[in-house]
Amino acid sequence: MLIITEKPSVAQAFGTALSIPYNKELGYYEKDDTVITNCIGHLYELAKPEEYDEAYKRWSFEMLPIIPQSYIYKKSEDTVKQLNKVTALLKKHRNDRIVIATDADREGEVIARTVFQQAGFTDTTRCVRFWVSEALTPQVIKKGLTEAKPWKEYDRLAKQGFARQHADWLVGMNLSPYETLLAGHKITLPVGRVQTAILAAIAQRNKDVKNFKAEPYYQCVAHLKDNAGNKADAYLTNPETKKNIFWEMNYYINKAHQFSETNKGIKVETETKRKKLNPPKLFSLTELQKTAAKEFDYSSSRTLEIAQSLYEKHKCLSYPRTPSNVLGDDDVELFREKYILLKNKYEIARYCNEKLISKENKNIFNSAKLDSHHALIPLDVLPSDTTQAEKNIYSLVTERFFMSCMNPCIYDEKNLLIKNGEYEYKTVVRTIVEQGWKEAEKKSAPDGANKDEEEPLQFFDEKTCMLKNTEIVKKMTLPKKEFTETSLLAFMENPTMENTDEKLIGLGTPATRGSILSKLEEHKYVEKRSKKYYATDKAYFLLKLLFKNTETSKVASISQTTQWEKQIEESPENFESYIINYIKDCVKIRPEIENYVKPAAGICPLCKNKILESQKSFFCTNIKNEPKCRFIINKNAFGAGFDLDDLQMMISGKKTKTKSIKSKNGKTYHAKFFMDLKTMEIKQEFVNDYKKYKQKK
Secondary structure (H helix, E strand, O other): OEEEEOOHHHHHHHHHHOOOOEEOOOOEEEEOOEEEEEOOOOOEEEOOHHHOOHHHHOOOHHHOOOOOOOOOEEEOHHHHHHHHHHHHHHHHOOOOOEEEEOOOOHHHHHHHHHHHHHOOOOOOOOEEEOOOOOOOOHHHHHHHHHOOEEHHHHHHHHHHHHHHHHHHHHHHHHHHHHHHHHOOOOOOOOOOOOHHHHHHHHHHHHHHHHHOOOOEEEEEEEEEEOOOOOEEEEEEOOOOOOOOOEOOOOHHHHHHHHHHHHOOOOEEEEEEEEEEEOOOOOEOHHHHHHHHHHHHOOOHHHHHHHHHHHHHOOOOEOOOOOOOOOEOHHHHHHHHHHHHHHHHHOHHHHHEOHHHOOOOOOOOEOHHHOEOEOOEOEOOOOOOOOOHHHHHHHHHHHHHHHHOOEOOEEEEEEEEEEEEOOEEEEEEEEEEEEOOHHHHHHHHOOOOOOOOOOOOOEOOOHHHOEEEEEEEEEEEOOOOOOOEHHHHHHHHHOOEOOOOOOEOOOOOOHHHHHHHHHHHHHOOOEEEEOOEEEEOHHHHHHHHHHOOOOOHHHHHOHHHHHHHHHHHHHOHHHHHHHHHHHHHHHHOOOOOHHHHOEEEEEEOOOOOOEEEEOOOEEEEHHHOOOOOOOOEEEOOHHHOOOOHHHHHHHHOOOOOOOEEEEOOOOOEEEEEEEEEOOOOEEEEEEOOOHHHHHHHO
16 A cells, blocks of 8 residues: 655654654655655646747747646656655555545645656556545544545546646736736736735725725714723714714704703613623634734744744644644544643643533534644644744744633623613623633733723623713724735635625635735735835736736736636636636737837847847837838748847847758758848858867867
């Protein structure tokens, strides 16, 4: 039996569970007839256009669209040695039972199937799929192996993964050169299927904030207190809108305020609901990134890098690239084991309730909500040789780990209706009954933390409620806030339409969201100031170009991008066909010739205008103007394959380098080329003894 995992740590877990030792000499686990090996993430990557055809090295509109008949995968340079090992084992064990144990998601399917395809492995009837998202304890691994299903049952998931991968390639490799060409090569403009939509959202938020015009509104606030001195504020209800806002100082709000000045008597009606607030769930990667950005101003990619170090180097944190905030139903003993290991080292653990470490606690253990990997948890004591940044991230995860098994906070939510004569005021008071985990949260918060934040839970006795006074407060409407690392990650996880607040499918994955933001900074599309994201002039330039074309504008639309995600899930085959046609529609709109060909480094020897380059030729800008210029060089004249260097040599009266040419009768000869600057004809100078020529040269 051959078992293939996605990463070394998982291979190690399988080796431990099955009591199979690691063979250092061979570089994999082996015992009797069982072998365990691993990928290192993606062992292959999609080739770039120039690796399909060298002509794609020089961008021109004529080369677009680039639609491969079949996609070329090349070995990832960093993992060639491991790839060769996995491929050799595949071929050796092609007639044995093969267990695919890459991650339980679309990406895991793409990783494994690409390796199989590139190895020429077409018969997968002996392959089964290990599909587990719980922590890989020996018990879970053994159970997962017995429940492994035929690999073909996951074909649809694989198609979704490949469709997404191909779509990202098609958008990036076509629209990046297209927009760059539109810019006249003055600036390179990378375009991405997800990153450009995120960029557009940032730019739109910047515009909204900049152009926002504050409007005044008014509220009549009733200040209340109980016998213990606890305070609460209630707001006058607008009888027309049933809300507590008045857009102008009208008769009603003035009359209510005046009435209260001489009439303090009130009647209080209460509707009370007892509620509970569960402790925060364990961290997913995205939630950890959001919290680290807020607490320590770490970028998403920085947080992932630190968490990865705690996982790989220090072995004290679980696998960080997880979208889940729960553990599986079978992970109770794992949680309990780590709890016992760490509880005496952390003061916060004294607030925990060990009885909640139970399969019945769905706030922690819920296989139904598990996705590819379980939530982040500490696996061991933090080593002493860690950096401060590593200590910070480990501390966040560990604190959340303990907090997850604390009692819920119990509170009463009271909707108060206060009647002052004919005028009605409303407020909601949330009164704590049992603090639960909230007590630990307060103890663990740094001094001075959250002082400016209004406490949502308070003590207030409505039975002894009295009206102190009312006041009319003038306020101004506020714009939405600029995006920060935390709010952008939240937006990518749960995007909404700017105008309707309609919920859309999430953008990117927990493992890629940080890299998307990093790429936007790397491409100089955004910059961060005081933790806020701002689109640059380069970003607005790209977006302006995109919005000139109805089709290319779609790649800058959050709603369109999330719609594509839906289409991938519903029918990956139809989506691939759609995205190909979409790309064709995008690039078929061609501007005037002088705006889309690449400027060549040369001046026309006939009319002194610029020489331009297309995919097939070099030609003068006046080739279509009156009087027309006749300067043109076919790149494939004589079968020579003239390039930019050859052009520059010939228009300056010099000879090209020696080229190997095949004649019409199939014989090969060698020649240099030069241009007769009087007739504009290209002529050959034959090199008779090429070998001697090369030696002499």
